[in-house]
Amino acid sequence: MSSPPRQHPGALSLGAAREHLWSAVLQGDEGRAAAVVLDALDASADAETVLLDLIAPVQARVGTEWAANRLTVAQEHTATAIHERVIAVLAHRPDRPAETPSGPRVTVACVDGEWHALPARLLAEVLRLRGWRVDFLGAHVPTPHLIAHLHRTGPRAVALSSSIPTHLPTAHMAVTACQAAGVPVIAGGAAFGPDGRYARALGADGWAPDARGAAEVLERGLDRPGPPGVHHTVDDLPHLADQEYTIVAGTTHRLVKQTLADLEDRFEPMRRYTERQRRHTAEDLAHIVEYLATSLYVADEELFTRFILWTADILTARGVPARSLDPALDLLTLQLKDFPRACHTLAHAREALGNRTPPSTIPGPGKPA
Template sequence: MNTSTPPRLPVGARIRELADRLWNAVAAGDEYTATDIVLRALDDGIDPESVLLDVIATVQGRAGEEWAANRISVAQEHAATSINERAVAALALHPTARQMPYRGRITVACVDGEWHALPARLVAEVLKLRGWQVDYLGAQVPAPHLISHLHTTQADAVALSSSIATRLPAAHAAITACQAVGVPVLVGGAAFGPDGRYARLLGAQAWAPDARAAADRLAAGPLPRPRGDHQQMDDLPHLADQEYTMVARSSDSLVRTVLLALEDAFPAMRGYDDMQRERTAEDLAHIVEFLATALYVGDEGLFTWFITWTARILQARGVPVQSLPPALNLFARELKDFPRASRTLHRGIEALATDHPTAGTPA
């Protein structure tokens, strides 16, 4: 009788199997099984960094994809995030994840208004594994609190995270504030664009597409020291036209005006219940937020990306995409005296017509 131990799967296959098992536990809301899967993987010799980035982060990404496809609810996505956060915390306490700091000190934080903290937490834990002393400040850190912290810690660099592009103005303020006290900034997260274009635009010393790349960049050598004479307006001279400021400040009144006018432009709205009206108002507020952000960074493509993404999300939820062009036209009417805003809104309408040819068809 053969009593030898069965051959182990290759590491890549083991990682994929772990990710599948963790997803099943997370999808079932079973935090105890999820944590056990992570700890057993570490006991079995799987590299902690791989567990963080190839297992937990992969499962978190899948949760986002499932939400976008309307296969799980917002509550389920939040529950999945909470379970993954507990799995990260359990990993951080495992003996194989404990490293004595020897490289230097890094502050990791989310920009003000950014609630998606798990990406930043993953960066923090990877940096700890790589030998850094890390001050992890968590979600939504106002710039003044971040600067106060830097004054007391003498950090070598700040790693700033943001997942949502509407936080870019706040990110710019934080970057500039850190640089003003002489601390270089590395940024990451989906908000900065897939190629880091907004990181460069906002003057960050470095950008990384993911936690592994962030750790590699910091290990490669010190970030460039900030220029002492840097001014925020130097990066974005187009802000002199005040369109961003005016649109951002008038957001509430714009949403109210367009919501009232949308019933005539989109008759199907007349049958909406209170909850549907509330959701419509939220969608209109998001449109204004992304319009303002596109004006801030001077990139119409950011707005067209958001509008076509929104159309796909609405379709997945059975909401008529036909409501979007009338809303954009109404915003354009209200902002007719703002050339960049009007042009950006019309680019959004054109993008919808290309990606969703039926969007302009009355419901």
């Protein structure tokens, strides 16, 4: 299926629109945000450009500003909610003629546990614009429900979205289940790595860095994985036989509890923490262990290192010394001394942390759920 010709507004007008949209969502002004988007549509006559070159970059800026502690969680949630409603206005504007899509059917869904649905929503709208019949299932779709939907509707492909790397094991189960149902999978979102390395490691049939790229991959077509019901053995993760992932993931609570207790002896400022600060520290430790387990799952220590460096930048932006990570990583290493891959991953992160230069902006790997 060929793509319609694209028209793009001038760089200055699009840049100005981004600034106006940013100002509107920052102030929580939904009406003004909708007006900016509709004005941009009138100027470009191209809804795909408005979705991907106006709304998407502003939403990315929302995440960056939150990470740098320049937006509150409430402001971030407000901006995201405004963008979701503006996309709905764009999709269902009164002057748009009602059309029945005649193209192939596709299912777009977020993996179980993934609540960041906006990237998947953008893809769903782009595919609709290109004539696909889209079933958008939204955030946090349990795999059994996804598979039941595939059996009922028989789509040509599934587009799975995930922003948080700790959802990769769950994504792996979803990919395998979809393929066992005879439906190929394209994976997308920050969780799968900037170059799609984790999508490939988990056996996905395709990957794209953004919605426009995903639409183009789907238009070229994905090979079906085989007859429905045939389970394909995954040989890409032989390292899981050592059980390190299983044991670390299964003992997260114990690891966090012991590390939190031992930190009071190793990190003197913690002895003066309030109950709220201790609770936040426990949450941070839980995220660290979850990312460590995920790194073990995909056998990529860089995944954990990127998260630790991002966490250091987040702590710095919030006035917490990044050096507080050092004793935490040391204590985890002591508890996991019998797990060579875990120890090597922790050591690699410690070395990177020692060489860290704080950046002026914090793009990050995606916020922990």
